[in-house]
Amino acid sequence: MALPEEGESVYPIAILIDELKNEDVQLRLNSIRRLPVISKALGTERTRLELIPYLNDSIDDEDEVLLAMAEELGKFVPYVGGPHHATCLLVPLESLCNVEEAVVREKAVASLNAIAKELPRELLQSEYVAMVRRLAKQEWATSRSACSHLLSTPYPDLPDPLKAEFRDTYTKLSKDEEPMVRRSACSNLKTFVAVVTDRSIIIGLFVPLFIEQSKDEQDSVRLLSVENCIALAKALGSKDLVLQYILPGVRNYCIDKSWRVRYMLADHFTGICESMSEEVTQTEMVQSFIRLATDPESEVRTSIACKVYDFCVLIKIEQVIKDVLPIIRDLVSDQSQHVRAALARVIMKLSAMIGKDHTINFLLPLFLSLLKDEFPEVRLNIITKLESVNEVIGIERLSKSLLPAVVNLAEDKQWRVRLAIINEIPLLASQLGVTFFDEQLSELCMNCLSDKV
Known part of the structure; x- marks a missing residue:
């Protein structure tokens, strides 16, 4: 790029050029961050004709510099003269889509999609499509x-022949020989089906692709397909179609040989359940829940333990008591501390759901066990949810069953646990009354004043 002539009010461009060539990465990075200032000094025409081509020739740089460039170019439409001149930005961003570093490509794709929303329709259908x-x-x-990330944003503004071409492109990318490309295509299925309004296309094209992705030889592809269940179910718009096309995939995920796929199913479990009919949720999905909660991998059990309450909301109380509570009992004594900690975050909320009697008979012993857990995070998670139990069983029952254990935790070796106890004292005091506070909690409060932390 030619330097501006002496005397012009664009001297900063000379600094930019020098810094872009500097061996110091930070200086080059700073120059990229100053591109809007340089562009304003140059004007829109010289920005298009000189600055953008120069940047395109500077693609061979450190990843952090390229990342900054990809981000800045996405906001550069005003600096090149507006949407009618924005196609010049496609050139360097297309080059950035070729680099090895994923975060750079992701930022370049995000910028391209932002520009696509501003392009006039004729330029979108010509330059962007090209x-x-x-x-x-x-x-x-x-x-x-990178290409699979660029299909859904312009899709609604394309004529039918180009829409068909984009769908064909997506199909080819979904079947690409490179796992990396198939992963990208799979991760974008949910965004693509969201902009396709023809249900026959969803059923005829995207459902078969989803089935293929859910059976891909690479577990990195299969696990990404799990989240697509929810998007496809929404696009199908019919519980019967979801039962026909989505449920078989869920069954396969449950028994997938890769724990990462099963983990992903557990992570999206309640969202998938919400896309199913009540009948399926209360039958098949209950069995899937039990399978995941007894999975040999602790990561899977931890993930599903976080979903215990949210799942119970979706099924009948009778099923919670019959099918879920026995599983909870096992999770309370799980060998993994992370499973127990995850359960402790949500188990207290079950009290309001199953009522006073079942809470007293079944949950209280489990609460007590978790309060005495050797892992401090488990104890902490239980302490901070005491109020939800008190609202169900009453303060008198709480004081007799759980309060002794709570008071003992005021001397816990972990300061976070002791702090949690202190934070709960105002609530306990307000509901237990002055007499109980004086007898049981006042000494505890005084001792906390001399805590070493």
């Missing part, structure tokens, strides 16, 4: 991987 075609046919997997 760029997508080039990326889809590139030899490098990085380019094809």
Whole structure:
């Protein structure tokens, strides 16, 4: 790029050029962050004709510099003269879609999608589509991987022939020989189906692709397909169709040989349940819940333990008592402290759901066990949820059953546990009354004043 002539009010561009060539990465990074200032000094025409081509020639740089460039270019439409001139920004961003570092490509894709929303329709259908075609046919997997992120944003503004072409492109990317490309395509299915309004296309094209993705030889593809269950169910818009097309995939996820896939199912379990009919949730999904809660991998059990309450909201109380409470009993004594800690965050909320009698007969012993757990995070998670139990069983029952254990925790070796006890004292005092406070809690409060922390 030519330097501005002496005397022009664009001297900062000379500094930019020098810093872009500087060996110091931080200086180069700073110059990229100053691009809007430089562009204003140059004006829109020289920005298009000189600055943007210069940046395109500077793509071979450190990842953090390229990341900053990708971010800045996404906000550069006003600096090149507005939407009608914004296609010049596609060139460097297309180059950034080819780089090896994923975060750079992701930022370049985000910027391209932002620009696509501003482009006039004729430029979108010509220049932007041409760029997508080039990326889809590139030899490098990085380019094809980026391409699948660029299909859904412009899709609603395309004529039917180009829409069909984009769907065909997505299909090819979904079947690409490179796992990296298939992963990218799979992660974008949910955004694509959200902009496709024709249910026959959803059933005829995207459902078969989803089934293929859910059976991909790479577990990294299969696990990404789990989240697509929810998006596809919404796009199908029919519980019967969800039962026909989505439920078989859920069954397969439950018994997948990869724990990462089963973990992903547990992580999205309640969302998937909400997309099913009540009948399926109360039958098949209960069995799936039990399977995940007894999974051999602690990561899977931890994930599903976090969903205990949210899942119980979706089924009948009778099923909670019959099918879920026995599983909770096992999770309370799980060998993994992370499973117990996850359960402790949500188990107290079950009190209001199952009522006073079942709370007293079944849950109180489990609460007490968790209060005495050797892992401090478990104890902490229980202490901070005492109020939800008190609202169900009453303060008198709480004081007799759990309060002794709570008071003992005021001397816990972990300061976070002691702090949690102090935070609960105002609530306990307000509901127990002055007499009980004087007898049971006043000494505890005084001792806390001399705590070493």
